[in-house]
Amino acid sequence: MQGRKVALAGALATFLVLTAAWPASAQREQGWAVRESLTNPDVPLYNTAKQKLLDGGQVFTYTIARLDTEFYCEVAPHYDFIFFEMQHSKMSWAVVEAMIAACPGVGVPMVRLPDVLEGSIQKATDIGALGVIGPTINTAEQAMALADLARFPPEGRRSAGLSQAARVWRGTGQNYRQTINDNMLVVAQIETPIGVENAYHIARVSGIDVLWASNGDLGNFSGLSPTSPEWHAMFDKVKEGALRAGKFVGSTSAAYANTGPNGRPDAADWRFFYGGPSMDGFQPQRR
Missing domain, CATH: 1.20.5 (Single alpha-helices involved in coiled-coils or other helix-helix interfaces)
Structure with a gap:
């Protein structure tokens, strides 16, 4: 015995x-913690990019970095989400607000924030963004601030104020205040070796949905060559941190979605991308 x-x-x-x-x-499907965080998991999301992630798909984007209302309304329906660039552009919040208001309920507008301060996150959500991307997230504390400020209580501490967000999404037939927490997609961008080291702790933060590895700035801040084993180890660590925490993982290079002889063997694990193809073959005429 x-x-x-x-x-x-x-x-x-x-x-x-x-x-x-x-x-x-191999243990649980990617994004299991995001799914478990939903208040009403059986209700389809009007944030179709987040819904696509939950359904096992990959999402791609088109970037808007200057005022062109007509062009925004033209391209928005054709991409998984629209990436409003507020970190590296000279656009004002009023400009982005006007574009989102011009074609309410069309596409999935997301904003890369200039910072993770309350004022920036509040403005992005108030104007009707369905997702926020926090740049250069290095710690779990920064991730917590980003996630908390993007959602209303009890899940977060977003302030209620007069804004156009509810008007933009009233065509969904759902109450904005009661449904936006589930529909909000919160992305922590990992851009430094410090962020890589803390990737799992950042991903574990409640309310963070995606870890987004930055191909450009990870090279910029680390000094590593994209061909070096150390470079690939950084991306592996971000990916494993996200998957272990039950979140989604992405890369700022849409090439990470490529399969085939010149693609990545783990291409299916990478879900959230900067650039890439439209959903329907649409080819925008750049202005």
């Missing part, structure tokens, strides 16, 4: 070691 107990204990220990070593994606 004693020998059997020892054998069982040894087998259990081996199982636990092997289980811990399995990739997170």
Whole structure:
């Protein structure tokens, strides 16, 4: 009997070691924690980009970095989401507000914030963005501020104020205040080696939905070559941190979605991209 107990204990220990070593994606489907965070998981989201992620798809974007209302309304229906660039552009919040208001309920407007201050997150959500991207997230504390300020209580601490957001999305037939927390997509952009080191802790923050690895700035801040093993190790760590925490992972290079001889063997794991194809083959005429 004693020998059997020892054998069982040894087998259990081996199982636990092997289980811990399995990739997170092999244990539970990507985004399981995002799905579990939904208040009404059976109600389809009007944030169709987030819904597509939950359904196992990859999402791509088109970037808007200057005022062109007609062009925005033209391209918005054809891409998974529209990336309003507020970190590196000279656009004002009033400009982005006007574009979103020009074609309410069309597409999925998301904003890359200039910072993760309350004023910036409040403005982005008030004008009707369905997602916010926090740049250069290095710590769980920064991620917590981003996630909390993007959602209303009780899940977060977004302030209620007079804004156009509810008007923009009233065509969904759903109450904005009661449904926006589920529809909000919160993305933490990992751009430095510090952020890479803390990737799992950032991903574990409640309300963070996506870790987004920045191909450009990870090279900029690390000094590593994209061909080096150390470079690839950074992206592997971001991916494993996101998957282990039950969140989605993306890259600022749409090439990470490529399969085939010149693609990545883990292309299916990467879900959220900067650039890439439209949903329907639409080719915008750049202005």
